[in-house]
Amino acid sequence: MISVNNAPRQLLRRLHAVMASASGAEQRLAEIVRLVANNMIAEVCSVYFMRGGEILELFATEGLKKEAVHNTRLRIGEGLVGHVAATGLPLNLSNAQKHPKYVYRVETGEEIYHSFLGVPVLRSDKVVGVLVVQNKTQRQYLQEEKESLQTVAMVLAELVASGDLFNPQEQQGATLERAATARFEGVVFAEGMAEGVVVFHEPKIEVVKHLTDNIPLEKKRLDEALGALQKQIDDMMSAEDISHQGDHKEILDVYMLFARDKGWRSKIEDIIDTGLTAEAAVEKVQLNNRARMQKMTDPYLRERLSDLDDLANRLNRHLMGLSVTAASENLPDKAILVAQNMGPADLLDYDREKLCGVILRDGSQTAHVSIVARALGIPMVGQMEEALLHVAEGERVIINGIQGVVYFSPQPEILQSYRENIESRKVLLAEYEALRNQPATTLDGVEIELLINAGLSIDMEGLKRTGASGVGLFRTEFQFMVSASLPRVGPQTKFYRDILNSAEGKPVVFRTLDIGGDKPVSFLKRDHEANPALGWRAIRIAFDRPALLRYQVRALLEAAADKELNIMFPMISDVSEFKMAKEILNKEISRHKLHHANNAANLPKKIQVGTMLEVPALIWQLDNLLPLVDFISIGSNDLMQFFFAYDRENSKLSGRYDAISPAALSMLKFIIDKCNEYNVPITLCGEIGGKPITALAMIAIGFRRLSIAPSSVGPVKMMIRSMDLSTIEAYLGGLLSRSDHSLRGMLIDFAKDHDIKI
Ligand code: PEP
Ligand code: MG
Numbered sequence: 001m002i003s004v005n006n007a008p009r010q011l012l013r014r015l016h017a018v019m020a021s022a023s024g025a026e027q028r029l030a031e032i033v034r035l036v037a038n039n040m041i042a043e044v045c046s047v048y049f050m051r052g053g054e055i056l057e058l059f060a061t062e063g064l065k066k067e068a069v070h071n072t073r074l075r076i077g078e079g080l081v082g083h084v085a086a087t088g089l090p091l092n093l094s095n096a097q098k099h100p101k102y103v104y105r106v107e108t109g110e111e112i113y114h115s116f117l118g119v120p121v122l123r124s125d126k127v128v129g130v131l132v133v134q135n136k137t138q139r140q141y142l143q144e145e146k147e148s149l150q151t152v153a154m155v156l157a158e159l160v161a162s163g164d165l166f167n168p169q170e171q172q173g174a175t176l177e178r179a180a181t182a183r184f185e186g187v188v189f190a191e192g193m194a195e196g197v198v199v200f201h202e203p204k205i206e207v208v209k210h211l212t213d214n215i216p217l218e219k220k221r222l223d224e225a226l227g228a229l230q231k232q233i234d235d236m237m238s239a240e241d242i243s244h245q246g247d248h249k250e251i252l253d254v255y256m257l258f259a260r261d262k263g264w265r266s267k268i269e270d271i272i273d274t275g276l277t278a279e280a281a282v283e284k285v286q287l288n289n290r291a292r293m294q295k296m297t298d299p300y301l302r303e304r305l306s307d308l309d310d311l312a313n314r315l316n317r318h319l320m321g322l323s324v325t326a327a328s329e330n331l332p333d334k335a336i337l338v339a340q341n342m343g344p345a346d347l348l349d350y351d352r353e354k355l356c357g358v359i360l361r362d363g364s365q366t367a368h369v370s371i372v373a374r375a376l377g378i379p380m381v382g383q384m385e386e387a388l389l390h391v392a393e394g395e396r397v398i399i400n401g402i403q404g405v406v407y408f409s410p411q412p413e414i415l416q417s418y419r420e421n422i423e424s425r426k427v428l429l430a431e432y433e434a435l436r437n438q439p440a441t442t443l444d445g446v447e448i449e450l451l452i453n454a455g456l457s458i459d460m461e462g463l464k465r466t467g468a469s470g471v472g473l474f475r476t477e478f479q480f481m482v483s484a485s486l487p488r489v490g491p492q493t494k495f496y497r498d499i500l501n502s503a504e505g506k507p508v509v510f511r512t513l514d515i516g517g518d519k520p521v522s523f524l525k526r527d528h529e530a531n532p533a534l535g536w537r538a539i540r541i542a543f544d545r546p547a548l549l550r551y552q553v554r555a556l557l558e559a560a561a562d563k564e565l566n567i568m569f570p571m572i573s574d575v576s577e578f579k580m581a582k583e584i585l586n587k588e589i590s591r592h593k594l595h596h597a598n599n600a601a602n603l604p605k606k607i608q609v610g611t612m613l614e615v616p617a618l619i620w621q622l623d624n625l626l627p628l629v630d631f632i633s634i635g636s637n638d639l640m641q642f643f644f645a646y647d648r649e650n651s652k653l654s655g656r657y658d659a660i661s662p663a664a665l666s667m668l669k670f671i672i673d674k675c676n677e678y679n680v681p682i683t684l685c686g687e688i689g690g691k692p693i694t695a696l697a698m699i700a701i702g703f704r705r706l707s708i709a710p711s712s713v714g715p716v717k718m719m720i721r722s723m724d725l726s727t728i729e730a731y732l733g734g735l736l737s738r739s740d741h742s743l744r745g746m747l748i749d750f751a752k753d754h755d756i757k758i
Contacts, residue, residue, distance in 0.1 A: 557604060
């Protein structure tokens with residue numbers, strides 16, 4: 001039996017000598033397996049590498065018949081070795097022959113060996129080989145022995161990476177937990193199709209040097225990297241970092257705990273003591289952590305361990321001097337980002353010429369990053385299984401952002417069907433295009449006004465492309481989110497003027513700054529908030545920092561000289577807040593008049609002031625509010641999250657509550673009826689107007705104006721032109737008193753029965 005305490009150290013020292021020797025790669029490999037066998041008192045030690053696709057080839061062995069080298073080949077999943085490669089996990093068996101995956105290969109002569117310990121050789125999470133020890137006796141290998149073998153496997157990965165063993169192009173590697181083509185299903189956040197290559201938003205790293213003979217130096221490096229990591233997290237926590245705000249906060253709290261955790265540091269230091277470099281030691285701790293993660297059933301603990309995994313990646317990036325996220329400037333053409341999640345500002349940082357799709361592990365339909373993706377026309381899908389994060393950088397990928405499916409390393413027939421899909425989508429888009437100049441009128445002659453949501457200058461092109469009648473919601477904060485400093489009045493004025501000019505006389509409703517929540521800006525320091533969506537955001541910030549709103553309103557007044565200015569405020573919770581906001585506007589109008597006293601033509605020729613209705617409390621003040629406003633705009637994303645008390649950013653809740661439900665429809669209908677009573681125009685903004693089926697429900701309860709993403713105009717108009725309003729009104733009206741969780745199914749059936757194109 002091996003002497004547990006000294007063996008790993010000895011083994012590493014010898015390994016170091018072998019790796020540093022001048023002999024050829026094959027010779028070094030033979031030397032390594034001999035070393036391992038001796039050190040672990042194993043009769044057999046063999047190493048298999050992936051070569052020429054999904055085949056594992058025996059490259060070196062101590063104990064099996066020598067003629068098996070380069071002759072024994074196994075497919076992924078075949079035999080115990082193939083099983084280790086397929087799962088990416090160690091396999092420790094005292095009686096290997098009893099395992100269902102056991103296969104006997106006559107050329108190896110291995111039938112006399114009973115116990116088996118196999119560990120994967122991993123490079124950037126891809127299995128590139130398998131290292132095995134075997135013994136004649138039936139024995140369970142110790143945890144320490146498994147760890148030693150994993151360390152050797154890490155060093156072997158280095159040998160593979162060097163390209164000395166064989167041409168790296170021959171070695172493809174299996175991505176964990178999957179066969180050749182991986183298919184993932186998820187939820188569509190932004191429609192579209194794309195074909196491209198995987199780029200990790202937070203790139204994976206590959207440790208290139210594992211062994212060291214300068215232990216104090218490695219500890220010093222670790223110390224410095226941990227310091228840099230702590231500082232990085234502190235900076236994020238102090239809300240200066242634009243890309244890690246809002247819902248990342250809770251995660252950052254946990255990060256902070258881990259980063260300061262003495263236990264984590266001493267585990268890494270202990271491994272450095274055995275002769276590994278700091279980054280290899282971090283990788284090793286990570287490996288153990290992942291093995292624990294696989295066994296964990298408690299989802300909360302699993303997530304925490306996955307935070308630790310992420311943190312280890314960050315630490316290694318510091319150790320290796322790499323940047324934290326994929327550098328926008330080095331983005332390859334046709335890049336498809338893969339990420340756990342990301343914020344809207346992260347997305348805006350990337351070069352739009354090169355970025356053609358995004359796949360998120362988490363995410364949700366109404367999160368702002370999804371809204372930005374829709375605005376940019378970048379297909380985005382999310383809510384995928386965890387294995388998504390184990391795909392390989394540079395892998396070919398297809399996003400079918402209509403059905404919510406992605407394929408990694410697609411086979412030719414999948415590529416073919418994808419291209420056919422693209423063609424049929426082109427036909428559909430041409431049908432929408434043909435409707436561009438047609439009115440959105442129902443079969444029984446009721447005209448519905450379709451407007452677009454916008455936030456970036458490029459969205460304005462959508463106004464022309466879709467033939468929409470104006471911009472029902474211009475999210476001004478997007479421009480602030482991409483700016484490192486507070487945009488001054490001059491540049492703001494120019495921006496709004498350009499927007500109005502590109503609208504060519506069609507109305508544009510500007511919403512004043514809706515920052516905070518998941519929309520961080522770099523120039524505003526915020527405290528940690530437990531519930532940012534309910535926190536210091538939108539008009540609440542404006543009241544506490546009035547200069548922000550004053551300058552913005554000033555710029556809007558200047559920009560709309562001689563034109564119509566439509567302005568509304570976000571997150572108004574009661575009438576007094578609306579009055580306060582309007583007071584700021586009035587003060588700026590007076591100031592403007594004073595400054596342009598000699599030239600009345602410089603004022604907007606008409607100013608319409610309205611409010612978003614996103615906070616339920618305001619519904620019970622409509623009798624007081626409606627006489628004061630020129631229009632109302634329902635922010636359905638926020639209104640629904642507050643109405644149902646669900647976090648719109650939380651992927652576990654998305655789809656759980658439905659706007660097509662008696663409760664939500666009754667509430668919305670109450671607002672519409674009130675607005676009609678006071679003759680105040682009402683628009684529905686937010687994502688629920690953008691899907692034909694929800695738009696159908698909204699029109700049926702009385703909305704006549706929808707502000708939706710440009711890409712939704714075609715499908716929604718097509719639906720409107722195929723519906724008979726009076727029939728659907730009568731049908732849905734009869735369902736509002738029911739107690740169903742959702743009426744969606746019934747409405748879909750109704751639409752199908754009545755040939756409504758949903
Ligand atoms: C809404 O809440 O529906 C809305 C339009 O505003 P945002 O999505 O920008 O919060
Ligand atoms: Mg909102």
